[in-house]
Structures are given as C-alpha cells and as structure tokens.
Amino acid sequence: MTPHVELKNHQRERYLFSLRLIFCLGFVGVLMTALVARTFYLQVWKHEYFDTMAESNRIFVVPIVPNRGVITDRHGEVLARNYAGYTLELTPEKIPDLNATIEEIGKLVEIKPKDLRRFRKLMSERRSLQTLPVKTRLTDGELARFAAQRYRFPGVEIKARLFREYPLSATTSHLLGYIGRINQQELDDLEKKDLAGNYLGSDYIGKTGIEERYEKEMHGVTGLEQIEVDAGGRAVRMLSRTPPQSGKDLQLTLDAGLQKVAEEAFGEYRGALVVIDPANGEILSFVSKPGYDPNLFIDGIDTESWDALNNSPDVPLNNRALRGQYPPGSTIKPFMALTGLHYDVRSPDFAISDPGFYTLQGSSHQYRDWKTGGHGKVDMFKSIVVSCDTYYYGLATELGIDRMHEYLEQFGFGKHTGIDLKGETSGLLPSSEWKMKRYQQIWYPGDTVSAGIGQGYNLVTPLQLAFATATLANDGVAYQPHLVKDIQHAPNENPAQPEPLFDLHIPAAHLSLVKSAMAAVVKPGGTAVGAFWGVPYPVAGKTGTAQVIGVKQGEKYDAEKVSEYNRDHAWFIAFAPADKPRIALAVLVENGGHGGSTAAPIARKVLDFYLLGKKPKPMQKVQEQAGAEDD
C-alpha cells in the first residue's frame, strides 16, 4: 500500500460520502417541507373545521326544560297544572343487574307492584339512554333515605321534576287528554319536523285532547346552558345561558261548573254531551261518559290499569263526543222540515193523515211509525212536536236523497266540524253518489225513507249534532265550535273575536215555524214534556232514538227482550231560551232507550244550572250521589 494509492482511495471515499450526505440533506429537506405543508393544511387551510371540532369537544349544551302552560276554564278554574316533585330514575344502560338494583332500592323506598309494572312497560318503549322513573312522587322520608345511600346505586338518580296534574280527573279526561312520556315514534316525528332540538330535555308530550292539539303553544321554548366540560364530562364553568320561555297558558271556553253538573247528570249511563254557545261557537261543556283518570297516563300507565281500561265493555277510552258515530234518529226532523220548506216540497199548512205506517208506491212494505195507529192529522208543526215518522217518510221520498244531502250538508252533517281537537270523525250523510262509490249499488227509494227519520246510513257525532243545533238556534249563522278561548298573550294584544263561519240565510218564517214546534216539544203533548215539567224559561228541543239493532218486519221492539248493549240510544237536542238562545246542546245516552225519558232530563239539569245557576234538585240528588260514589 503506497501513500499515493491510499490518498486516491481516501479522496474517492470522501467524494462518495459527500454525495450520500447531500442526498440525505435533500431527504431531510423534503420531509421537513412535508411537515410544514401538513401543519399548514391543518392549521390554516382546515382551521375552521378543527376549531369547530375543538369547540364541540369542550362545550356541552344542557337543555333547560320550560314550564308547560297551565289550562284553566273560562272562569279561571285550573284544569291542568304543574307541581314540583322528586322521582327516582334509572338509566338501564348504566346498571349491570337491573333486577337486583331495583330490589335493593325497594328496601329504602316503597316500590309498589304497580310502579314495577309501569317500569317494565316503559322499558319496552323507551329511547336509548333515557332515564326511566321507577318511583315518582317520593316522600320526604324516602328522599332522605335514598340520598344517604345513593353512592351504592350508580345509574340511579333523584330528579326534581314538574309533574302535570289534572284536578278534575275523569270529568275533563276526554277534553284535555293527557301528556305522557315521549316514545320513539314521537321522537322520530319531532325530528322530521325539526323540533327535536326544542325537546332535548323534555320527557313529556301531549298525547291526546287539548294537550296534543295545543302541544306547540303549551310546551314553550327550551332554554340552553352552554357548559365547558373536560374530557371526563365534568363541568368546568358555565359559558352562557339562554333562559327557557314557559309554555303559554290556555283559557278554555269550558265552564268547569257546568262540566261537573253535566258529567254527574249522566249517573250510570254511558254517552256524550256537547254544549255550545250559539252566539260564538264556544264549547261550554264537552262530556264523554265514562271517562278515565288521565293522571294515570302521565308517567306511563301500568299494564293492569291499562288492560282494565282497554278491555272494559264500556270503552272508557273512546271519546264519544268527538268520535262516536250514531244514527241521529228523530233529531234530524227539524232539519228535515227546514229542507222541505227550503225546496218548497212542503208548505207549513200541508197535512197528512197518518195511519201509523208508510208504504212506497207499488210496494207492500210497511214503514212503521213509532206510534201504532198513527198520529191522525199531522202538519209540519205537529210532526216535530209528536215526532211523527210517517210525515218524514213521505217528505224524504218527495225530496229525494240528493236534495236532502245537499241541504243538510250545510249544517255540517257528514263532515268535520273543525273543532280544535285531533281525531274527529266525520259521521255520514249519505247520497246516491256515495252509495255507488262505497257499495257499487244504486240508491233505492227505501233507503230514502229510513234516511228521512235519521236512520239507515245516517251517522252523526254528538259534536256535529250540537253544532247543527247551535246553528239552528242562531238562525242559520254558524260559528266555529272551539274549546280554547284565549292563549296567553302580551297585554296589548287582543284575541281575535270569532267571525261567523257561514250564514244559511234561512227565511224567518221557516225558522219561527221550526223553533216554535221545538218549543212545543217540551210542553204538554210534546215528546219531552216529562223532563221539562214546570220549566221557568222557554226551551226548544227535540227527542231522538237511534236504533242499535234492526227490528224485523212485523215484529215489535221490546226493550226488555234485548240485551243492555243492544238497546236503542237516546238523543236530545235543545237550545234555550228558545226566543233568544244562550246555549245549545246535544245529549246522547247510549242504550238509553227513548230520548224523552233519559236524554232530556240530563239536558234539563244542564240548562237549569246554566240559565238559573241552579244545582240539580234534592229529589234528583239520590242519583247524583250514586254517581259520585262510583267515581
């Protein structure tokens, strides 16, 4: 190895090393640039995105539930209110052994089988991570006992909540409805309507009745607290607070006193009653019997109570006033009379000689009058007073079904009244077109005959009949029937005064004939004289009987022979004072038999109370008390 060779080798080696080092320098440069580019991308280009993510990391939004609006009657009596109380609530996801935990809690707090059953039912329909009450309305003692032991129960918490309460219970059940815990389907619905945000902390939503219809107004606007939290979810400090806006209070048109009297007047009977102020459409009373205790539903009803309500032959959950559809029977007759006058098919003086039955031309079938042997000579006035069927068989036949349909429809039969409640049924006002569409059958003349006395295909709801009665009472000028008189508003705003819905322009002569005939119904010779003996104010009314089962040709209906649930329904419509009506109503008594004997006495009590401020007489108190005890 000469020094020369070694030097060359050394130089070459150094040269190669320098090349490698320069390459490394470039490698480092490229990767450093990549890092700069990456941080530029994150910190400058996508800064907003990551900033939002960091904010949502640290800011936790806590909803503050607004107080639900209170419901009062027209005089300020509270019908639905809120009160503060404590519940014991579980988050099933956080509890490994649910049964054992509940058993342990049971040693501190009394958990009734009913609470447990309700809890099981809630479990099956709950939202994920929702807390479920195992016990509501804790007593002070229970509260203290559990609070001392709460460290033993992760996933179980005491919550202070506002509870809804309906002081009149069953009396207002079908009208107010109730609120209940929000289920998954309602939650999906809220999401679709973009309202889920406003229900972030809410557990309850209106399920039926006024509570459902005015949910939006009564719920209020949820407030928000923005809280800074750490990664463990612990609150660090409050950043901002938007206070909740309480739901609006509702004032109903209802007269709670009248409602109580009306409800009690039914006694043991099932049925419905709707009372309307004809001058403005305000509903003064809205009864469906039997009712139910809406307070049971608020935190989820237990299975046993639910089965009892749901399987009862009396169907207490059915809102008869709103949804019950019954043949109007003879209560249709005043309206039929107006139809006859309108089309000039009958003059007031025209009279028939009633043999007690009616036959169509070329047929031997006898359409019987309710009175065997008939009423003799009957004109329009008398036809209403004695409720002559034969008169209306003939009138209907001459009018024809389609003219009847056209005119009666204007009173609101066969369509929704538009009341501020959900789930209204429309009844049925038949026409030849309807029958063809529904049954692909032509309309037979015999169909018209029974339609003339409100049987056959005809169906009305008690609400519809009350509305038609109010329209008649108000001389053909109709007002929208409604339950809410006023929604809480700023002092300088005034609620809109109700405007007439329509005016039928019924000639005064027609009105006075029909009204005076109805006034005679409660007088000697009329069908409702028994119930209105000695009434100090003029009343106009009309009885009706709706057949539940058909009676074969040649047979006679005998109330004793048919079972209770197949007996006829009793109707009574009325307005008073007859000359200047302040109140109009329709009463239905299911399986009550004849209108004059069961429905008219209920109407009398309602009218007496409203017009005279008179509680039902002591003589009738026996029945009233019996009803009260059963409540």
Added chain:
Amino acid sequence: MSLQLIKQRFMLHMDPILLSGLGALLLVSLLVLYSAGGGNGMRVLGQLGNIAIGFVALWVVANMPLHWLMRSAVPIYVLGMLMLVGVALFGEISHGARRWLNLGFMNFQPSELMKIAVPLMMAWYFEKHEATLTMKNYVIATLLLLMPVALIVRQPDLGTSILIGASGFYVLFLAGLSWRVIGGLLLTAAASAPFLWNMLHDYQRHRIMMLLDPSQDALGKGYHTIQGMIAVGSGGLLGKGYMQGTQTHLDFLPERTTDFIFAVYSEEFGFVGNLFLLGLFAFVIGRGFMITAKASTYFTRLMAGSITLTFFTYAFVNMGMVSGILPVVGVPLPLISYGGTSMLTLLLGFGVLMSIHTHQRLVKT
C-alpha cells in the same frame, strides 16, 4: 483567573453552536411542559433533572477521546444484546409489552442503550474493514443491525425498533451500500409486506389501519390521532395562546407531556410557532450535518451522520404521527417530550457529536 480556567476547561470539548440549538429546544420543552402539566411545576422540575443528568453524560462523552469510544463499541453492543435476550426471557411485563429488565435497584430498558450501541458497533465494524469493503461486510453489518431490531420488535416496541432500524440503515447508506442493493431491499420489503403484516401484533395493525381512516373508530383506537389533529388544527395561524389550549387543558389530549406534546405546542402557538420549532430542529440537524461533513475518519463520519439523521427521524416520526400523516407508533418528540431515558440517550448522542467535532479540531491545532 482560576474561574476563567475552569470555564475554559469546561467548554474545551463543547460545540457552542450545537449547544445553543439544544438549549433553545430544551427551553421550549420546559415552557410547554409547564402548560401541558396544567400549570403544575412538577413536570418542569422532573425534566430539569433529566436535562441535568443528560448534560453530565453529554459532557463526559464529549470529553472522551475518540479511540475510547471506538474501543467500547464491541463490549457495549455485546452487553446490550445479552440484556435484550435477558428481557425476552425474564423481562417485566407492563402495558402488554416485555421491555424492562429488573436490575434489582432499578428498572432498565435495554432497547434504549441499543440506540447508541447499534450505530456505534456498525460504524466500528466498517472502520475496521474500511480498506477492503466487500458485499460480505455489508451483509454482516446488516445482521448486526437486524438481530437487536428483531428482538425489540418482539417485545413489542414498534417505535424503538423503527428508530434503531433507521439509525443502522443510515450507517449502511452512508457507508456506501450500493443503490442496486437498496432498490432490491425496497422491492423485497414491498413483497414481504403482507408477511410482515401477519407478524405484527393486533394493536400495531390497528394503529396502521387507523392512520388510513382514524374516524373509523373515533372513540377507540382512532381517538388519539383525532384529538391530536383537532388540537393542531384548532391552533390556527397564531395559536390559542400560552396556557390557553382547550384540548390540552380540558384533558382531551392523551399523553400530553410525552408522545403528544407537539399537539400541545401546536395548539397554543399555532402555525407560526410550528415554523419556529421546525426551524430550531433544522438548525440542530444542520449543525449535525456540518460536523458530519468535517469529520476526519470513516468511523466518525458514519457515527456523526447516523446520530444526526436518527435525531431527525425521531422528530419527523413524532410530528408526523401527531399531525396524522404517520401511524401512532409511540415515539416521543426528541428533547421536548418528558422522559429521562430518551433525554439521556439523545444527549449522549450529541455528546458523541461534540467529541467528534472537538477532538479532531484539537488534532488539527
């Protein structure tokens, strides 16, 4: 006069330029640790201790003559290998990995020693065979590298094995491993990737999968990456301000004082702060390159180059991992993250660099 002498003796084997760069980075470390520790000085004090120990080691190594260093290469390497085998057989298990050796008085992580021992051994080997380098020598050097790396991968410790693998590879590369062989190795690596994939532990596979799409498992394996990226990104151009990072101070960032300290810094100082930090790293690395270029012997060139490049790799892998372009492999940010062992190893490495620089300067004068 005597003070002057002491100072002169102290600074004799120090490189003031490199020292100032290191000092600046260590100051940043103390600053960020104070914030990452939530305003608690404990971490800062601890890190000061680590730095003190590291500087003693740095000073001692820098003052060692180079032939001492060369002579110690084989014994250190053999000792390290024995301890790695010892770890594999009797090591303490913590966090699912067997990395620690209980020496009775302390727990020791032999893989940290290998960060110095492997390049030292390889550089010594190439120096010994400098005149007659053949393919055989490269194969043997590669085996010297692969044996410890294989043992560390098995522990498992992906981060450390990558760093040691890189440090050894830099020695091979700077020693002039032919491009054809490098190309061949890359092809082989690509071809054997599926096989290697099967060898990886589940958590390592998850980490690589999460790199491709961290949002896949936002609350599980991807959580670290996502929270790190949120911290960096939300810092913006100028940062949220010192001690003001919400990701840091509300506990959203995991491992704030160690592996994810870069996210803390980025959140509070922003893009501008990052440019400054990268500038400091570039300064230290650049000085390392200069020392490498001026090194007089084959051994010192290889050693200095490997130490400099490994330092860079350390920093790049960590920042790449926090900013989401590399998988989370558990590598701390050199000189910034809290940690005694890595501080010691790093400063030892810089001690070697200074020794290389100052001893040949002394030879020249």
